[in-house]
Every structure is written in structure tokens, then in C-alpha cells.
Amino acid sequence: MSVLAPETVSLVDPGLYATGDPHPVWRWMRDNDPVRRYDATEYPAFWSLTRYDDIRTVFQDARVFSSARGILLRPHAHGKDPGGGRxxxxxxxxxxxxxxxxxxxxxxxxxxxxxxxxxxxxxxRVVSRAATLGECDFVTDVAARLPLYVICRLMGVPDHEQEMLFSLTSKAFGAGEPETRSVAHQEIMAYFVELMYRRMDEPEDDLVSALVNGEVDGQLLSEEDILLNCDNLLVGGTENVRLAVSGGMKTFLDRPAEWERLRADRALMPTAVEEVLRWTSSATHIMRTVTEPVMLRDRPLEAGDRVVMWTPSANRDERHFENPDTFDITRRPNRHLALGAGTHFCLGAMMTRTEMRILFTELLDSEYRIEQTAPAVPLRSIVVNGLESLPVRISAR
Ligand code: HEM
Structure with a gap:
């Protein structure tokens, strides 16, 4: 990756995340053009924000910076986000x-x-199963399983249907052909249609029943709204945790001394979890739409303009973090923006931190050691960043 002309690098090229390093580009943007205008391509035009303070300001002002027209950049060809306003x-x-x-x-x-x-x-159960496989993929065989199990429990998916949903989500969010992914996604939606009807007949103490029977402004949610929210919770609840846990594991595999330090001093677990969240910053961008004219630094933004916040850049902003390019499990304070901020602050934040703490603690306590057996493969996406696969061997110590 050339750092000589970072202004020419496209931040909306998924190849940048699959084969390059976006951090030198973001650093250049923070220093030279923190509120940068990008003209329309296959994506609509947008303002790109890379500094911590600007991104925090936008997260915290839901009146001027709206989420209702989508929070991710979508190619023109994909049309409007069906979840908008729902x-x-x-x-x-x-x-x-x-x-x-x-x-x-x-x-x-x-x-x-x-x-x-x-x-x-x-x-x-997940770790001992992975150990029986000899070599396995830490992303799908370990990191993806706990968050899916948890969200299934919350949503009221019966235990015996979870493996089927796991296989569908692996296909839907995996690296396969777009056709396979789309079919798997449709099957997930069909599953939730069926679960929704079951809960309409017999409500239980779970999230799907809450969506089915709850009212907003004195009205029940429409079936489509219920399904879109189920989908949102499933994706939000699984994808990012999978990426944070696997990215965290890879970071520790690259820095064995830090892993041993955590093993020796478990009191470091809370700050280690925060540092993994900052370091991995799996949500690559979050978007807002401007509702009224507003100045951001010296740039005049108009109503209807899109603003794209690169959260991994905010979390490496040297104006806010000391030695931001150092992975430091004792870092404190660590007010990263990996989970957003303000009105839309991640609903699953507490869940995420607990899942990460338990997973890392169990791995450290277990009788197993983990070795990487082949290069990790990064995801090709502008929406989330992290690893598509991390080949490892989990064996007795
Ligand atoms: C490492 C793990 C996670 C990361 C990095 C992450 C990241 C984020 C971010 C950046 C936002 C803010 C979006 C915005 O401002 O537009 C958000 C919101 C949200 N997250 Fe997470 N998330 C994670 C885990 C989870 C989990 C486990 C769940 C559910 C079980 C979840 C459910 C949600 C929901 C429902 C929202 C929308 C909240 C709202 O609009 O009020 N997330 N997340």
C-alpha cells in the first residue's frame, strides 16, 4: 500500500480492506482533510469523517444527523434500505x-x-468440539458460535433449531457466492416468519414475543417491521462479536507475551476487552443523513448530504489516544467509539463485553493451547472489517 498518495485511495473499495492497510490512508485524512467530500461513484456522494471528535459529535446529534435513511453506504443499484424508519x-x-x-x-x-x-x-462445548477437529477455523468453529447461541436464547429459538440457524447464518454472512448467501438469507427470514407466527399463537418470555406483542405509539408493529427487527438483531448480535473475538485472538497470537500477561493477571480482563474492541473496531463505517444545513469544521453540509464515519479511524486518532497504534491491554481511559455513542449506542454493549470476557477467560483457563496454522484471510467488505478465516490448531497443553 502506498502512503505517498493516500488521497487517491478509495475508501469504498473493498479490496483496500481485503489486501491493504487502510490505517495509513485514514491517518493522512485525519491530518489533511478530516471532513472530506467524495463525489458519487457507484455509491452516492458523501462526506468522509476520520477524526474522533467529529465522529463523536455526529453520533451524539440524532436530530441533525438522521439514521432513518440508512446507516450504511449502499450502491445506487441496491436502492433504498428496506429497514429505513422501521x-x-x-x-x-x-x-x-x-x-x-x-x-x-x-x-x-x-x-x-x-x-x-x-x-x-x-x-x-464449543472449545472442546473444536479441539476434536485438530485443525479448524477459529472464526466459524469458535468465535461465531457463542454470539449466535446467545442471540438465539434471547430470541426464543429452541435449542434443537440452533444448529440449523448456525449453518444458515454461516452461509448468509460467509464468503460464499452472492447467490448462496442470498438464498441462505431468505431461508433465515422464512424461519423468522414461522417463529413469529408461533409466538403470535403462544407468546413466551423472549424477544420475538416482545416484538410481536409490543406496541409503538399505541399500535402493534407490522409483520414486516417485526421481521426486519429480528434480522437486524441477528446480524448485529452475531457478526460484530465474531469479528471482535477472532480479531482479538489473532492479535494475541501475534503477541504471545500479552496473552501470557493476561493469563497471569486476570484483573486486566476488563481493560483487555476494551482494547480488543478499540483495536478491532469491526464496524468499518456508520452513516448518517443531514437534516438541516450545518457546519462541520469549515465545511458547509446541506440537508440530504450523507456523512460517513470511519470508526476504526476515530479509534486510532492520535489527538485522542496516546500511542494509538500500540495494542495495550492496560489502556485506561479507553473511550473508544467501536460501539458507537449517543442515542444509538450499541444495545448489545453489555452482552458483547460479557461474551468476550467469558470466551477469553475460558480459553485461558482451558487445558488447550491455540496455534495458528496458516495465514488469516481478511474480509472483503466496506461495512465490517476483520477476519474471514483464522486457521488454528487447538490441542492439549
Ligand atoms: C463487537 C461487537 C459489536 C460491535 C462492534 C457493535 C457495534 C455497534 C455500533 C457501532 C452501533 C451504533 C450504530 C449507529 O450508531 O448507527 C451498534 C448499535 C446496535 N447494536 Fe451493536 N455491536 C456489537 C454487538 C452487538 C450485539 C451482541 C448486539 C445484540 C445482541 C447488538 C445490537 C445492536 C443494536 C440493536 C443496535 C442499534 C441500537 C439503536 O439503534 O438504538 N450489537 N452496534
Missing amino acids: TLALTDPPRHKALRTLVADWFTTRSVRSLEDAMRGAVR
Whole structure:
């Protein structure tokens, strides 16, 4: 990757994330053009934000920076985001608050704590299964399984249907052909249609029942709104945790002394988890649409303009973090933006931190050691970044 002409590098080229290193480009942007205008290509025109302070400002102003027209850049050819104005992440206040209140109970400290023992049991099963495979892919065989198990529990997916959903989500979010992925995604939606009808007949104490029976502005949600929200929770709840955990594991495999340091001093676990979140920053970008004319630094933004926030760049901003390019499991304070900020701050934040803590703790406590057996393969995407695969051997110590 050339750092000589970073202004010529396209941040919306997925190849940059699959084969290059976007960090030198983002660093150049932060120093030279922090609010940069990109003209329309296959994507609409947008303002690109790379500095921590600007990104935090936008996250915290849901009135001027709306989520209702989508939070991800979409090629023109894909049309409008169907979730716009309907899913939790793609709704503005005041509807957003009503929707968030409907599902918030499942994400409280109390709810997360009540799942901890089950999570520990699930991780032990996953790790011992992976060990029987000899060589395996840490991403799909380990990192992807705990978050899927947890979101299935919350949504009320019965245990015996989870393996089927796991296989479908692996296909839908994996690296296969677009056709295979799209078919798998349709099958997931068909599964949720069926689960939704089951809960309409017989509600239970789960998230799908809450969406089916809950009201927003005195009205039940439409079936389509319920399904879009289920999809959103499934994707949000699994994809990013998978990437943070596998990216974190790879970082520790590259720095064995840090892994041993964590093994020796478990009191470092909370700061280590935050540092893994900052370091991996798996949500590559989050978008907003401007609702009224506003100045951002010296740039005049108009209503309707799109603003794209590169969260991994915010989390390496040298104006905010000391030695941002050093992975430091003792870093404190560490007010990273990996989970967003403000009104739309990640609903699954507590869940994520608990899943990561339990997974890393179980791996450190286990009788197994983990060795990387082949190069990791990065994802080719402008939406999320991290590893598509991480070949490892999990064997007795
Ligand atoms: C490493 C793991 C995770 C990362 C990096 C992550 C990242 C984010 C970010 C950046 C946002 C803000 C989006 C915005 O401002 O537009 C967000 C929102 C959200 N996240 Fe997460 N997330 C993670 C895990 C989870 C989990 C485990 C769940 C659910 C079980 C979840 C559910 C959600 C939901 C529902 C929202 C929308 C909240 C709202 O709009 O009020 N996330 N997440």
C-alpha cells in the first residue's frame, strides 16, 4: 500500500480492506482533510469523517444527523434500505425510543448476568468440539458460535433449531457466492416468519414475543417491521462479536507475551476487552443523513448530504489516544467509539463485553493451547472489517 498518495485511495473499495492497510490512508485524512467530500461513484456522494471528535459529535446529534435513511453506504443499484424508519438502528427519535424500550429489557445487566452460566457452558462445548477437529477455523468453529447461541436464547429459538440457524447464518454472512448467501438469507427470514407466527399463537418470555406483542405509539408493529427487527438483531448480535473475538485472538497470537500477561493477571480482563474492541473496531463505517444545513469544521453540509464515519479511524486518532497504534491491554481511559455513542449506542454493549470476557477467560483457563496454522484471510467488505478465516490448531497443553 502506498502512503505517498493516500488521497487517491478509495475508501469504498473493498479490496483496500481485503489486501491493504487502510490505517495509513485514514491517518493522512485525519491530518489533511478530516471532513472530506467524495463525489458519487457507484455509491452516492458523501462526506468522509476520520477524526474522533467529529465522529463523536455526529453520533451524539440524532436530530441533525438522521439514521432513518440508512446507516450504511449502499450502491445506487441496491436502492433504498428496506429497514429505513422501521428497525431500531434505522429510526430517529421519538419512535426510536419507543422501539428501544420494547426490547431493552433483554439487554440489561440483570438479563446478561442471568445468561452467564449458560454462556460458559456453551463456550466449553464449543472449545472442546473444536479441539476434536485438530485443525479448524477459529472464526466459524469458535468465535461465531457463542454470539449466535446467545442471540438465539434471547430470541426464543429452541435449542434443537440452533444448529440449523448456525449453518444458515454461516452461509448468509460467509464468503460464499452472492447467490448462496442470498438464498441462505431468505431461508433465515422464512424461519423468522414461522417463529413469529408461533409466538403470535403462544407468546413466551423472549424477544420475538416482545416484538410481536409490543406496541409503538399505541399500535402493534407490522409483520414486516417485526421481521426486519429480528434480522437486524441477528446480524448485529452475531457478526460484530465474531469479528471482535477472532480479531482479538489473532492479535494475541501475534503477541504471545500479552496473552501470557493476561493469563497471569486476570484483573486486566476488563481493560483487555476494551482494547480488543478499540483495536478491532469491526464496524468499518456508520452513516448518517443531514437534516438541516450545518457546519462541520469549515465545511458547509446541506440537508440530504450523507456523512460517513470511519470508526476504526476515530479509534486510532492520535489527538485522542496516546500511542494509538500500540495494542495495550492496560489502556485506561479507553473511550473508544467501536460501539458507537449517543442515542444509538450499541444495545448489545453489555452482552458483547460479557461474551468476550467469558470466551477469553475460558480459553485461558482451558487445558488447550491455540496455534495458528496458516495465514488469516481478511474480509472483503466496506461495512465490517476483520477476519474471514483464522486457521488454528487447538490441542492439549
Ligand atoms: C463487537 C461487537 C459489536 C460491535 C462492534 C457493535 C457495534 C455497534 C455500533 C457501532 C452501533 C451504533 C450504530 C449507529 O450508531 O448507527 C451498534 C448499535 C446496535 N447494536 Fe451493536 N455491536 C456489537 C454487538 C452487538 C450485539 C451482541 C448486539 C445484540 C445482541 C447488538 C445490537 C445492536 C443494536 C440493536 C443496535 C442499534 C441500537 C439503536 O439503534 O438504538 N450489537 N452496534
